[in-house]
Amino acid sequence: MAGYSASFTPGGGLHPILHLSVPSAPAPAPSCALHALVAVPPELIADRYQLSQLERDGRLGSAGIGGQAVWHAGEGDLEAPAWCAGPASVLVRLSNGGAGERDGHGADKTAEKERDQVIEVDVPLHLRYQEPVERRWLAGGARADPRLVVVEVPWVFWACAAACLRLASSSSSTCPPSRPPPLVLVAPTGVLTDLPLVEGVTAAAVWACFAFLCWTAVRAYRRGAVAGQVRKDKAA
Incomplete structure (x- = not known):
């Protein structure tokens, strides 16, 4: 499967938006669904209420059999500063894989239609208050107040029912097996x-x-x- 890409949309400022672009591909088994796992560092906020609203509006994720497409785990405090917060994670169902419409010969028509499409997902994030620095300038003349926030590129993988796990190979577990380099945000801090x-x-x-x-x-x-x-x- 071709590699996917992730980036922050320009102009996000204190409210960056993580944009994920994933090429569609046939599921390794009918019960498999494509997911993306976003690791949110303590310097950022993933608002679970905003994510739930986007899911209800049909603007984030692809609802499965249970109707849920987005899951949030970890730090949920929206007001805590970065030095008092912990990490969080957001799991988004990107597509339902092979659980689509089938023709009279048993072929998956949904997979055929989406095979050449690209799945575009925007996950909204928010910068927390960063820990202030002692002084604005370092000894070498560089500024010390902008802080770099490292965000790992999301994992994209197929999640399958237990009955078909024995049929899945390691090459179909992630796409691609190795992720791109992490993303970096510049966060303003107080002095x-x-x-x-x-x-x-x-x-x-x-x-x-x-x-x-x-x-x-x-x-x-x-x-x-x-x-x-x-x-x-x-x-x-």
Whole structure:
């Protein structure tokens, strides 16, 4: 089977999208289904609720007999920073393999139609708050605040019923047997030496907003008082 490819779509920013492109191929057995296993490092979030919604909308995965196409396991905290979170994994059913429509001679028409197609899957991810660094610049002049996040290319494999496992060879267990090099994301991080400046600007902004609200309230009160006095004078 031809190799598959994985990449991050451009312009994702803090919400990268992992794009997986897998060429279709006949299943090694009728009960086999093609899956992709995405390993999510602690620096990233895979929102199980978002994945479930995409699955219900028919935008992620291919539902099997049980109706489920996406599974999430591992870290589920959406608010934890990277240094307090653990890894997670997302399993996506890409196709139902040989469990398709058959013609009068018993041939799988679904497999024949999809043989030359390419399965495209987008798995949304989100960057966590990364651990801040002590200073912005290293001794050699390079910046220390961008942090590199390594994401392994997903495993793509056939999952078959136990009855047909003895018929499957090692060459049909993954496609291809060796994965491409891992993907790398650049994640922004905070700098501890910037903390006093950030705290000072934040405090100044809060007090400025508070003063503006007080001034607006006093001005509205005075306008109301003047309007009320004018009405009293006219009534008199």
